[in-house]
Amino acid sequence: MTTDPPLAALAGLLADATRATFCLALLDGRAWTAGELARHAGVAPSTASAHLTLLVDGGLLLQERQGRHRYVWLADPAAAQLIEDLAAYAAPALPPRTLKAAARERASAKARTCYDHLAGRLGVAVTDALLDAGWLQQRTGFALTDAGLRQLTDLVGELPAGRRPLVRACLDHTERRPHLGGVAGAALCRHVLDQGWAVRIGTGRALRVTDPGRVALRDLFGVEAP
Amino acid sequence: MTTDPPLAALAGLLADATRATFCLALLDGRAWTAGELARHAGVAPSTASAHLTLLVDGGLLLQERQGRHRYVWLADPAAAQLIEDLAAYAAPALPPRTLKAAARERASAKARTCYDHLAGRLGVAVTDALLDAGWLQQRTGFALTDAGLRQLTDLVGELPAGRRPLVRACLDHTERRPHLGGVAGAALCRHVLDQGWAVRIGTGRALRVTDPGRVALRDLFGVEAP
DNA sequence: GGGACGGTTCGGTGCCGGCCGAAACGTCGT
């Protein structure tokens, strides 16, 4: 072996079933406690603790101790994208194996978050609507139009500038079609949640569109919420 | 453990130093023989053989037997992107440890391929030139302009349509800045090689710009080749 | 045909890493 490539170390973090389960859960963009993740993955608290230390040391997760709790979350949008991309490439879209899993699947297929932006049928529908309305264009690459940028900032306020791309086509697991990610996607999702147009169901990534949300989405984008 | 996520299996393929070295070598976009890869990574042929079987079975590589040779290459551009993204996220950009490595590094920093498109200083310079010339725009997302699309097809012919995005901002290892990937980036790179504007150095990803290439790049894009 | 060469199969070895339970630690609430 010439020299150990950093690639292998990073991939090694995700190469374990338990750690992968943790990371996928954390794709909801929120902070989880060590115990929650342990129960979620079905391992002993001591096992989870060791895994979290690896993930934090590896730079994939950030943590904060609050009293007797240890909160962890994905380090940055880039880490989330990495995990999303890997999962998307790997996913053979296997059919769910239990009734409960099928129900969960159906709910999150309707509307969910993908780290910090909208996904599922809702995410794809909104993206399609943005394309129809001319806010977005994808013929020559995924990009906001000038009009779209103006309207979006009118709606959600100034978009934060930084290294992160403004828009990004994120491939949807269930729909197998791209939806809007990047800074713009995150801002739009934040707005939808802030306005109460959608609320999270339980602890997962699934969303439920509220009645006012249904109205707003129809008025703004002509989207019939699923 | 609830259920073994496909993510872990995929990451597991890249989680080994030898397999990671293989994949990074294959990022040059060409087909390698099993023996070449074994020597490159410094492992016994038998070890390499087993690793290649795993990578092929995992879907990351394709293979073809020719006589007593086993040729392998990356399965598709998506796989290459995945590996690139992981490597880019993981790379702490460590300084080279030997004189030979430093020389190699310097050569490939000037101009190289990134699977199937241009990277290194040349790749970034060309991308910057395309932005200056108004072929590309990145204010509202990385996309070709209408004029850019027209000029590019004039230059390299019709671009193949498919699921792969037309353009993509690929973060450069050495330059730490985005360069043009996607279908357009691949087409441009192919044109540069087809025209003999650049040739590969040795077996790596490094490129050398030829004299006619230097002229062409200056005339077309105003780029002074490194 | 014979030898060189690339690749594969097989057996054996050693190590790494994931898992748990028990015990200890610190925090929080009563």
Next chain:
DNA sequence: ACGACGTTTCGGCCGGCACCGAACCGTCCC
């Protein structure tokens, strides 16, 4: 102060896997 709770540390067990060398199989070339 006490007990409940979330988390961590430690020890020990176990399985998996990366590695090699030797033998074997095909192909190519002289």
